[in-house]
Amino acid sequence: MLHSLPASPGATAPATPPAHEAAAVWLDPTLIQWPQVAGGEERFRLLYSQAGCLVAVPGQPVQGADAAAVLRPRAAALPDALAKRFKYLQPGVVLTLDAAASRRLPQWLKGQLLLVREDAQGRVLQATRVQHAAALDALYAAAEQANDLGASATGGRTSFKLWAPTAQQVSVCLYPDGDKPARSLRPLRFDPATGVWAGQHKRMLTGRSYTYLVDVFVPGVGLVRNRVTDPYSLSLNTDSRRSQVVQLDDPAFKPPQWDAHTRPDAAKALTDLVIYELHLRDFSISDATVPPAHRGKYLAFTDTGSNGMKHLKGLADAGLTDVHLLPVFDMATVPEAGCVTPSVGGAPDGTTQQAAVVAVKDRDCFNWGYDPLHYTAPEGSYATDAANGAVRVREFRHMVMALHAAGLRVGMDVVYNHTAASGQRAHSVLDRVVPGYYHRLDARGQVERSTCCDNTATEHRMMGKLLIDSVLTWARAYGIDSFRFDLMAHQPRALMERLQQRLKAELGRDVPLLGEGWNFGEVADGARFVQASQHSLNGSGIGTFSDRGRDAVRGGSAGDAGEQLVQRQGWINGLGYDRNLLAPPADRAALLKAADLVRVGLAGTLRSYRMNTAGGELQPLEAMDYAGQPAGYASQPAEVVNYVENHDNQTLYDNNALKLPRHTSREDRARVQLLGAAVVAFSQGVAYFHAGQDVLRSKSLDRNSYDSGDHFNRLDWTYTDNGFGAGLPPEQDNGTSWPVFRPLLADPQLKPTPADIAWTRDAFRDLLRIRASSSLFRLRSADEVQRRLSFFNTGPQQEPTVVAAVLDGRGLADAGFAELAYLINVDLQAHEIDAPALRGHHFTLHPVHTHAGATDTRAATARFDAERGRFTVPPRTAVVFVVR
DSSP states (O other), X not given: OEEEOOOOTTOOOOSSOOOOOOOEEEEETTEEEEETOOOOSSEEEEEEETTSOOBOOTTSOOBSOSEEEEEEEOOSOOOHHHHHHTTTSOOEEEEEOOHHHHHHHHHHTTSEEEEEEEOTTSOEEEEEOEEOHHHHHHHTGGGGGOOOOEEEEETTEEEEEEEOTTEEEEEEEEESSSSSOOSEEEEOEEETTTTEEEEEESSOOTTOEEEEEEEEEETTTEEEEEEEOOTTOSOBSGGGSSEEOOOTXXXXXXXXXXXXXXXXXXXXXXXXXXEEEEOHHHHHTTOTTSOGGGTTSGGGGGOTTSHHHHHHHHHHHHTOOEEEESOOEEESSSXXXXXXXXXXXXXXXXXXXXXXHHHTTTTBSOOOOOSEEEEEEEOGGGSSOSSOXXXXXXXXXXXXXXXXXXXXXXXXXXXXXXXXXXTTSTTOOHHHHSTTTSBOBOXXXXXXXXXXXXXXXXXXXXXXXXXXXXXXXXXXXXXXXXXXXXXXXXXXXXXXXXXXXXXXXXXXXXXXXXXXXXXXXXXXXXXXXXXXXXXXXXXXXXXXXOHHHHHHHHOSOTTOOTTHHHHSOOTTTTTTTSOOTTSOSOOHHHHHHHHHHHHHHHTTTBSSOEEEOTTXXXXXXXXXXXXXXXXXXXXXXXXXXXOSOOSSSSOHXXXXXXHSOTTOOHHXXXXXXXXXXXXXXXXXXXXXEETXXXXXXXXXXXXXXXXXXXXXXOOOTTSSOOSTTSOOOOHHHHGGGHHHHHHHHTOGGGSOOHHHHHHHHHHHHHHHHHHHTOGGGGOOSHHHHHHHEEEESOSTTSOTTEEEEEEEOTTOTTOOSSEEEEEEEOSSSOEEEEOGGGTTOOOEEOHHHHSTTOSOTTGGGOEEETTTTEEEEOTTEEEEEEEO
């Protein structure tokens, strides 16, 4: 809610102050840079109004100022640190604030500030607001050491602390519960050293609801009173209207045996992780073996006899180590009470299904959750009672316990790169506490939105602190074992390394960190800081998702639409050897390049790894090209996450449905699915699989199912229906491709049978068993990869439909075998592959292939002729040989 405050005595505030751009930037508390403005004979002044009464009209003197300071252009060059930090700014005059005015700056930042350029008569030539983040960071650096922001109930008292250095007054509103009116309003005291407003109640208020009333100047709006929830909320009531006081050590917030529960051993190395990416609601909403009250909830994971939990336990027994949950923090877009589930039906290629889903998308129970509202509170729609803040905390912990009991570590997808809203909008929290601070601004002072939403500025001291404090809470208080960072390259490498160090220092163990290192937007190529991106994280031990092997395996790229989705085949689905009707003529060079990029992924995308390329040259991977970038970018295998499917874009099954020739049999479609999984399973680095990839999961060709409801995102743990032919996916993101999708969705031959799904499930688990059987698939250093991994069938004369390698296990702990060879044949025909260096070696099929319960009986027909050093690999088969 917004309430206008009276202006200061003697001043008349305009109803709505004129909105000026924020084109100037504070570099520190004494320096301002005004890009694209030259310093000349004109006068520069900084003007202040406590009540927001400033009016600066070109050609007229400024009106409504309470105070002003004359600024002097600086002739000297900026200090190196400032020049480096603000290198993204366009050239412009740098202005100096004198010592007297600098001392008043903390007070001035609580009101309206304008920087003006005036002529000799004092008339305005230009006026701008000044972006103030760097000034606040410098003035209130001590706030970074505050370890108890938010509400804390301990020692018989409850304290409230809010960082709001630009606020003129802050009070805490206390409520008896989540619905009744406030019973008390308590002013908080301001600490000028930290910018923190604090107060204490002489009682333990655990479970009580509260909000803050923040009196603050908002540019373009005026002086307002914002009723706002706590950015450090640990829990809230329904739909996050009020924060709740939480004592995480209180037994009321813990499931039985929480403190004593046994968790799986921490991973010895990041490369030991085999991850299953899972959306919490998808996991159980369609599972009839879960009690109705638990479906789509945290507690579904506690139903150990359900089909879903049996599925996860089967994967864990085979070698899966971690489940990574899509966002489970408090999100903005799912109603926590009264959400609706549409009635959906129609033809396999119909439009009625998507129309029904879209009609209620703002009121239904589904969203991926990449719309953060409160970073450190569990999402309420996944709790059985969203109104009671203790329930979501307790049930979240119960979920973690259940997954740990199944032998699975728990990872969390976190989204600190943006918020659901900024400004004065309903779902804005941070920007209503310290307007203009927490978000990254462009040259005009507008919030950047390259991430999709309102970009946060984690390079700012207190936004970076919020990220670190939040992650530490999830790791300490909820037992989260690892973290996946959405659009991590929008964050500084230095911040991620500080987080890495804090986690180890406070938990006594390495906590795996991985994320999306995509290089784009206003921060691209290090424009504002050294990013946590693919190219900039090498040597950090932080993993990034690799698109090198992914795109080579799948074909095309994430931005494809329409006929491109069919034309651009990949290595496993026909490129150059099994063309579909829209594919261009066979191009051996394209197939050779794809095969080399698959090898790049198998070698951990390591910069230094040297390989014989299709051009006949021995090259380090960093010298190979991938879309104008170095193909190899990592320093160590732990810095690469290998995958061919995740929640984004079409599932692998859907991707292959588009690219494989229509006449491809159901059996071969399952085999192609397995080939993609084999590439990931055999790759150095972290292995990452999407939930349902092992059961031919389809989203009916949807390329972006973030808001496509349960209907297009469902998982079927009865292994009866993979989801293909559920209707045309929502038009907004898929409409241009509908003409391509229609005939495919209408074709019953493209929908797998339960037998196909079961075969893929079991063959996938055999791949997990193979990866788990030897540390050779999980080498920990680039030196080990170079020394132990060798590709054969390489160079210009290779058979590019077969990728083959041998790994030397001698002297390696847990290698299990003296040697290990793998071959992946994506072709429709068998191939004989010669490896002269392996003549006389005693390779036999991996024990998983020869076990009586082995699923892929075709793999068991592969052969090795020791006398010739020749492998025979059946069509569309991944196979592993070993020397004991």
